[in-house]
Structure formats: structure tokens, C-alpha cells
Amino acid sequence: MSLSIVIVNRNRAFEIVQKTLDSIYPQLNDSIMLTIVDYGSTTEYxxxxxxxxxxxxPAINLILCPTQGQLFHKTRAINMVLRDCTATYFMVLDMDCIAHPEFVEKALILASENEVINFPYGFLKKEESKNLKAFNDYHVDFIGGLTGTAIFNTEKLQSINGFDEFYHNWGAEDADMFDRLERIDVHTNLYQEEVLLLHQWHEKGYRDIKSKQPFHSYLEKINHEYYTLSRKRNTTKVNINNNWGLPCDPAAYRLLNEPVERWEFKNYLQEITGLLTSLVEQRVEQRVEQPVEIRITKVLKNSKDKIKKILNKKTKPVLDMDLVNDRLLETIxxxxxxxxxxxxxxxDLSVIKVFI
Known part of the structure; x- marks a missing residue:
């Protein structure tokens, strides 16, 4: 009986990373493997x-994805490991958890082909998270419910094409998986006998709207609406129209540094509509060797535009730059x-740049 564990990471503070790895590393052996997929942390990180x-x-397998400047794509990162996994069982672990010294052993005892065992977190407060203690000495603030950490039968996950790669950032991807497994009679059991995982407090920096990194203003709400519709449609197998679990080719990403064209746009309604339509209808999917730079800048209103507005004369409609940002990310x-x-x-400069 073997187990493959995957942890997806992006720029998690190193003191948190080391506590997580120090807790799980002693539990690894020849049949219990851990892969970290770092999806787009800074190059220095x-x-x-x-x-x-x-x-x-040294026993940990590390996959470095050069996806800086992309939305966080946890489901794809998980599927990179899952797709070709040959271990009997598969587990997703978060890079902010402290594992009980016997966590893996107990998880394997509980594991079965037609049942998913889900492990709730004992949440630590900010100050308690900073401490270095034995597992049972930590003071747990509260115990949560369903989490993203569970032990699955690998073949069952693979049979439904893994995690749904529509989901980006955080939200609903784990609940979606549990629901789809239920539809093939693989039930989820919330393990409540004891707390085997502690959640370290940390800031949610990925929601910082001031960052230049990709940020969709309501993407998590879209995730939940998509999940709701998936439930109504009784969806089981996903990623039908796209390959899933694709690895990142570093050579292809390096080509982004040498765009062959620059497409310039203002945030006029017709220009943005034309751009988005072109990206869908004439995808540059096969033009990996010829990336383009798309640059969108905000229209600066001049006195002539203001006079036209006062006189109720027609002016070219303009889209808010935040709306342009959201629509472009949705297209991607x-x-x-x-x-x-x-x-x-x-x-601050009202400029969107995309290399694709």
C-alpha cells in the first residue's frame, strides 16, 4: 500500500513552510512520497x-512552475502529480498545516477504496502559530469542518479526470471533488475522533488588490456559482475539453520575454470587445513560438469629450479598467x-500588460 502526498505552494512564508515540512517529513518512506508543486512563487523564492x-x-520531490504573473491555479498543480500517479492512495496537504506525528499512519489505516477520509483543522491564533511546540501542546482556538486535506483512492480520482481545472485561486474545488466522487458511490467521511492537523495563522496576501499580480475582483464568487451549477447538473467527469494535469514547460515560458508583436488598445468598449472576441475566435494556441504583448491603457478624457457630453453628443463608450481586467482574466x-x-x-498607472 503506497501513498502520494502533494502540497501546492506560492510564496508561503518560510517559517510556516518549515513547520509544515518538519512535521510531515519524518513520516515519509519508500512507499510514502511527498511532492511540492511551487506554482509561481517569485524567482528568488x-x-x-x-x-x-x-x-x-532531500526525499521530497520539488516541481518549480515558472508561472509568475499568472493566477494561482491549485487544481492544475494538484493534477500534475495526480495524472501519472501510481500510488494506491493520494492526499492533498496544505502548506500551512502542522501534522500530528502519527498522521500518515492513521490516515492509511482509515483509507479505503470507496471512501474519502477528510481531516478537519485545529485553527491556531496568530501568536500561538509563532510558537514551536510539540503537537499536543498547541492551544487550538477552534476546530473547523470540511477541509481540502483528505486521503483518496488514486484510481477513483483519475477516473473522473482529477480536480476541475476551471477553478483558480481558492474556493469550492475541494467540495466539488467530494460531490463528484459521491456520484460514483465514493462517500466522504469527516474524521472527528481527534485533531490530526493544525492550521497555522497567516495573512491572505493573495487578495491584495494593490498588487500588480493578477487579481479578479469576484473570482471566488464565480467559483461558488460554477460549483452550484455543477451540482445541479450532476457533473461527474470534468476537464473534458482541455487536457488536464499538464506540466509547465520552462522553455515555453522563456519565450514570453521575446514577444514578436505588440497590440495596443484603449479601454473603449468596441476595442475591448473586439480583442476578447479575437482571443476566443482566433486563439493563438499554436503560436507558442510567437508570443504577443497586449497593452491596454486608460482613455484620458479631454475637453472635447467633456463638451460633447454636456451637449448630449455621442462619445465612444468606455469600460472601467477594473471591468476590463476582470473580463480579460475570465477569457484567460x-x-x-x-x-x-x-x-x-x-x-496606479491604469495599464494592463499581458504576454501570451
């Missing part, structure tokens, strides 16, 4: 985590999510 793994945790999620791309939105 990836260099540091690579050095850390080589020095302190639906049509370009497996493609190398780099996205940046400078809200």
Missing part, C-alpha cells in the same frame, strides 16, 4: 525553496489557462 529542499528534505481562464502567459495590472 523558488531559488530559496529549492536550496532548502536539497539541504534539509476559459481559453488560455494551459498556455504560458504573464499578466500585470498597474492600477
Amino acid at each position: 523558488q531559488q530559496k525553496i529549492n536550496a532548502l529542499i536539497e539541504e534539509k528534505y 481562464i476559459l481559453h488560455y489557462r494551459n498556455r504560458p502567459y504573464f499578466y500585470e495590472y498597474d492600477r
